[in-house]
Structure formats: C-alpha cells, structure tokens
Amino acid sequence: MMLHSPASMPSRAKIPRPTVKRLSLYLRELESQATSPPRTISSRQLGNALGLTDAQVRKDLAYFGQFGHPGVGYQFSELTTELRHILGTDRSWRAIVVGAGNIGRAVINSEHLANKGFAIIAVVDSDPGLIGTTVGGHRVRPISDLTSIITAENPEIGMVAVPANAAQSVTDELIAAGVKGLLNFAPVRLKVDDSVAIVSVDLTVSLEQLAYKITLGLTGEGDETPRHPG
Numbered sequence: 001m002m003l004h005s006p007a008s009m010p011s012r013a014k015i016p017r018p019t020v021k022r023l024s025l026y027l028r029e030l031e032s033q034a035t036s037p038p039r040t041i042s043s044r045q046l047g048n049a050l051g052l053t054d055a056q057v058r059k060d061l062a063y064f065g066q067f068g069h070p071g072v073g074y075q076f077s078e079l080t081t082e083l084r085h086i087l088g089t090d091r092s093w094r095a096i097v098v099g100a101g102n103i104g105r106a107v108i109n110s111e112h113l114a115n116k117g118f119a120i121i122a123v124v125d126s127d128p129g130l131i132g133t134t135v136g137g138h139r140v141r142p143i144s145d146l147t148s149i150i151t152a153e154n155p156e157i158g159m160v161a162v163p164a165n166a167a168q169s170v171t172d173e174l175i176a177a178g179v180k181g182l183l184n185f186a187p188v189r190l191k192v193d194d195s196v197a198i199v200s201v202d203l204t205v206s207l208e209q210l211a212y213k214i215t216l217g218l219t220g221e222g223d224e225t226p227r228h229p230g
C-alpha cells in the first residue's frame with residue numbers, strides 16, 4: 001500500500017523532529033542492505049537494527065500514511081522509494097560552501113555527499129592565501145563573488161563553515177542572494193527569517209547526547225532502550 005500523496009499528507013510541520021531524524025536512520029539502514037535487498041522488511045527487523053522498538057518504527061511511519069502489510073512487513077523497495085521521497089533525497093541538491101578551512105574542506109572532499117545527491121557547485125573564502133587554490137576539484141573563489149555565483153548557478157543550499165564571528169554576515173549574504181536552506185557548522189544561533197530552512201551541525205551537542213546516553217545506560221541509536229532493564 002502506498003503512503004499518502006503529498007497533498008493528503010499530514011502537515012509536515014506537525015511531525016515531530018525526532019521522527020524526521022529517525023526517517024534518515026531508516027533510510028540509511030535500508031540503503032546499507034541495497035546490494036542484496038530482502039523483498040520485505042518488518043518493523044521489528046528495522047527497529048532491531050537501530051536499537052528502536054517495532055512500535056516506534058510503526059508509529060514514525062504511520063505519520064505518512066497507512067502502509068505496510070500485516071504479517072509481512074514493508075515492501076523493501078517501496079519503503080526505500082517513499083522514504084527518499086519524504087526526505088527529498090530522490091532529487092539532487094546544489095550547495096555553495098562558504099569557508100574553505102578544516103570543516104569546509106572536509107565537506108568539499110566528501111564523495112559520500114555527492115553520492116547522496118548533494119553537489120557542491122562552488123567554494124568561497126575571504127583569505128587571499130586560499131583564494132585561487134583548488135580544494136576537491138573546486139577553485140576557491142573570493143567571498144565578493146558569492147552573490148554573482150548564487151545568481152548564476154542557483155544553489156538551494158548554503159553551507160556556513162566560517163568562524164562564529166563571521167557566520168551571521170555570511171548567512172545574511174547567502175539569504176539575500178537567494179539560497180533556500182542553510183547548513184550551519186558555526187557554534188552560533190543564526191538569525192534567519194521564516195522563509196529559510198536551517199539545520200545546525202554541532203559535534204559538541206552530539207557528544208553531549210552521547211555522554212547523556214552513556215550516563216543513563218541507553219543503547220543503540222534510539223533513546224528508549226535501557227541497557228540494564230529494570
């Protein structure tokens with residue numbers, strides 16, 4: 001059975017963030033089995049692989065419609081296709097990277113991103129020592145070219161990989177030039193208007209989450225499996 005069509009889907013804004021985060025984990029797990037995919041996969045199998053309960057898996061997927069087949073599970077290829085559709089990864093995305101330092105270079109050099117449909121189309125930096133050098137096949141261009149690059153090439157995503165004190169001004173420029181979403185690596189809360197999507201990546205937050213889980217004896221990628229029940 002298919003999921004809701006986008007028109008009949010419940011408002012995305014009402015779907016809890018942790019659910020959306022888990023959809024990526026479900027997709028990653030399915031894609032890891034893609035070389036010899038099973039015909040079907042049950043909520044228990046999917047949950048077990050990720051340290052989640054089958055009830056959690058069913059609840060998450062139910063936000064997107066009544067699907068799955070009682071006693072059988074989910075059709076593997078159908079679920080993979082639908083998760084990609086829901087997450088928007090069944091299309092390609094174009095990104096400009098601002099800041100060609102440690103983080104920027106790691107992102108630019110990641111083949112994994114390109115394989116997942118995220119193409120870096122340009123890299124800009126303010127350091128005269130970096131401008132004109134090549135990183136991951138891209139010539140680093142001056143920050144003063146940012147607006148003209150975005151106007152000409154229309155990337156939807158801007159990646160902010162500059163020091164914290166430069167992050168807001170870079171963000172303002174990216175938005176004014178027309179990007180639709182920002183991936184922010186700088187450890188600051190950026191001010192953006194409601195027209196722009198933003199996701200921040202912070203290893204410190206992830207490490208704090210890990211410390212919390214170890215402290216509580218939580219295992220797996222979920223948050224409800226005590227290591228020592230009772």
Ligand code: NAI
Nearest residue numbers: 099101102103125126127161162163164166186201202203
């Ligand atoms: P870095 O110093 O190696 O690179 C920053 C780059 O930004 C430099 O090439 C610099 O020339 C450039 N830059 C500075 N001002 C600019 C401007 N106004 N316009 C264009 N380019 C500009 O720094 P690194 O290690 O790559 O870190 C980048 C950011 O990521 C920092 O805010 C850092 O705090 C943060 N960070 C985030 C982590 C995370 O988990 N998300 C982990 C480590 C660092």
